[in-house]
Each structure stands twice: as structure tokens, then as C-alpha cells.
Amino acid sequence: MATSLPDIEAALDAVLPKAGDRPAALCAAMRWAVEGGGKRIRPQICLASAEAVGGSAFDALMPACAIELLHSYTLVHDDLPAMDNDVERRGKPSVWAKFGEADAILAGDALQALAFETLARTPERRPGAIVKMFAAFGKYAVGVVRGQVEDIASGEKDVPFVYEHKTADLFMCAAVAGALAGGGDDADVERLRLFALHLGLAFQYEDDLLDDDAPCGREAAAERVRIETDAAVAALDGLRGDASFLVSLARRLVDRAR
């Protein structure tokens, strides 16, 4: 792929508020939430989706940052005392544990807003692509909240609904935005949306396996990882660009679950 993890980190650093931006507490909490964390899997899907439609990964750098900002805000709010009450995230204090509840709520709010502000800086390769990108971002940003509300609801929860929205929605957002930024047509965008839906489901079932916490049992979860991964790779068929990064991403996932 034409861009690598250091490019993503540098772009995230460039869009986040700087030391000296006011208020200092907000800047610090937003950076704490985003920096030094995670595998940046969603930005990578976004960049690779632009290449898979025959475009340049560089054109998708702003949506790639936007999706990571969006993902980061959901983690900040999920960790809150009223939600999962997690004091640690990725081996360091969670945002609310470090900066207090109020600033954590507000830092999450600002990260979501900054995601949309960042998205508006995407260069347009196909007329109307940016508006479609915004529509998709808005829809999936609502979707991820729908998944979280269902997940924390008391009583019996609809597991497929939670998996689709809580996990796959942001994968789809990344892929659709990347495909649009890369100049993909409607058919290509739909191929990548389907890829990301299945990859997101595979990712979620694999997470259950790694945590030894599969609602459907280990055997069935491992089978679902294989089925969803195959479906993800099959969805890439017909793309004109280089989809090899996406294929290897999907394969790495299924290998990890073995």
C-alpha cells in the first residue's frame, strides 16, 4: 500500500488540536484518546479501499483520519462510568480516569465533530463523492450508537444486530469512504461495503474467540470467522484496483483465530 502506519499517525497528529490550542484540557484529552493506541485497522481499510478501486491511498488520508477519530470517540464514551466503567484502555488510564468524566464526555463529543470537519478536507475525485461520503459517515455514525444502545440494554439482546452495528458499521464506513475518495463507482463502493460488512462480522466473532466469550460457543464462532472471511474476500471480486492488502488483512484475521 502506498501509505503506511507512520503516514496515518502523522496525518492524525496534523488534524488534532495542537499544544497551545484552547482550552488546553480539551486538547490534552483528545490527544490522549487518539495517540499511541490501536492497530489503526479502520484507517488501513479506508486507504486500501481507495487503492482497491484504482485510486490513490493518499486521496483517502482525510477520511482515514476521520474514521479513526470517530472510532476513538466511541471508545472514550464506552469507557465512561455510566457505560462500561473501564479505568484502563490500551495499558494506560482511560480518558475519564485521567481527565474526569465531564472532560471525557466533551472530548468524545469534540472528536466526533472533528471527524466530520476532517472529512470535509477530502479532495473530490468524482462529482458528488464527498456528499455521498458525508451521508455514509452520518449513517454509520448513527449506526454505531444503535449497536451500543442495544448492547448495553437490559434483557435479552439481539446479538447479530449488535455485531452488525457496533462493529461492522465503522468497518463499512471506512471502506465506503475510502472507495468514494479513491473515485470508485457505485458498484465498487457496494463491493467494498460488503467486504467490510463480512470482515467486521469475522472480526467480532474472532474477538469472542480470543476472549473465550462467544455467545454461540467456540466451535460455531470459529466456523463463522471462516464463513465471514471467505464472504469478505469473495466480495472483492471484480474490483479494478489492487485489493491484495484487503485480502491479506482478511486472511491474517482468520489465521489469528485458529
Add this chain to the structure above:
Amino acid sequence: MATSLPDIEAALDAVLPKAGDRPAALCAAMRWAVEGGGKRIRPQICLASAEAVGGSAFDALMPACAIELLHSYTLVHDDLPAMDNDVERRGKPSVWAKFGEADAILAGDALQALAFETLARTPERRPGAIVKMFAAFGKYAVGVVRGQVEDIASGEKDVPFVYEHKTADLFMCAAVAGALAGGGDDADVERLRLFALHLGLAFQYEDDLLDDDAPCGREAAAERVRIETDAAVAALDGLRGDASFLVSLARRLVDRAR
């Protein structure tokens, strides 16, 4: 003005999730936050700004809804126990008091996302207008959080900074988005941004007067309402459309403060 309050209410009803949309708790909390509340002053500024640049208020109906959704989410989060700890809003239980803290945080998050999704449904009257609208929305949506963080910070706060960002930013967002939706050029957009900045400041000083809670004293606050209102009306000079609604909005404000 070509659209009235019932049009705004009907449009908000159309963009909010419907009974039957899942999860039901999220739909109910989002509607609780938006329905039956407020004077819809920001949507009215948005629609009137489209007319003030010579466009149609109908073209600005989606940004008008988006700004009200954004404003509503800020109120939902401001009321939370970790923030202002308000159990009542507009004579009924606040969202967290009615639905619990977790669902209130998430309903606020979903309202912000829905604001951006709604914005993407704006018809484009001038090439590039929608992307500019998104950039402005993102910037002011970050700005309103900056104002709130400064407002709740311990120690001495920067009152002008809080007033500009906590209040005027969403007024400017409404005016700029309406001007862009109405097909305004850069000069018109800037006129309306300045109008909204001064109107927002007048609004905030007037609020202090009505609450008998002006940090600068009653006399000085009343003087500021007059100065800012005059500056707001002066900024409208040179617009090609009908700015009479905006003028009367500003005048009503200064009259109320007497």
C-alpha cells in the same frame, strides 16, 4: 419568511427515527430531547439567512434541522450529572433523568451524528457549497465543545471566549449554513457570519440580564446587548435578499432586555 415554525417541526419529525426503529430506547430518547422544546431560534436564523442572500428558505430546511439536532445534543450532554446535573429541561425531565445516564450520553452522540447525516441531504445551489457547509458545521461543532470545556473549568474563566464559542458558534453555524444553502457568495456568507456572531453575543448578555447573573454587572450587560445588536444589524448591510426577519429577530432581542 416562506417557512414557519410548523415547517421546522414537521421537518424535524421527518428526520428523527420513527417509532418501530431499533433500538426503541434510542429513538425515544432522541425524540424526547428534540420534541416540544425551545423557540427553534437557530433553525429560524438558518432559514432566514437563505432568504437574506436571495435564496429560498426551503433549500435550507435540512441544515436548519441539522443545527437544531446539534443544539439539542449539546443540551442533553450539558444536563448530565457529570456536567450541570440538571434533572429538568423545559419543564419536563431531562433526558438522563428520564432514560438514564448511559442512554442520554448515547442519544446525544446519535443526535450529533444525525445532524451531519441530515446536512448531507441539502440540495446544492452553488458548486462546492455543501462541502463548505460541512466544514463550517464541523468547525463550529468543535467550537461549541471548546466553549463548554472552558465554561466548566475550575479557576478563573475567559468569559468572552465562553460566550463566543458556547453560544455564538451555533448561531454562526446556522447563519453560514443557511447562506450557503441559499446560494450566497463568500461576501454574503461573511456578512451573515458576522451578524450571527454579534447576535449570539447579544443573546448571551441578554440571558445574563434575564437571569440577573451578569458577570460584568447589569448596566454593562444592557449596554453590551445594545452594542452587539446594532453591530448585528449593521452587518446585514449589502445583502441582496430579504433580511427583514433577521433585523426583527435582533430588535425583539434588545427590546426583551429592556
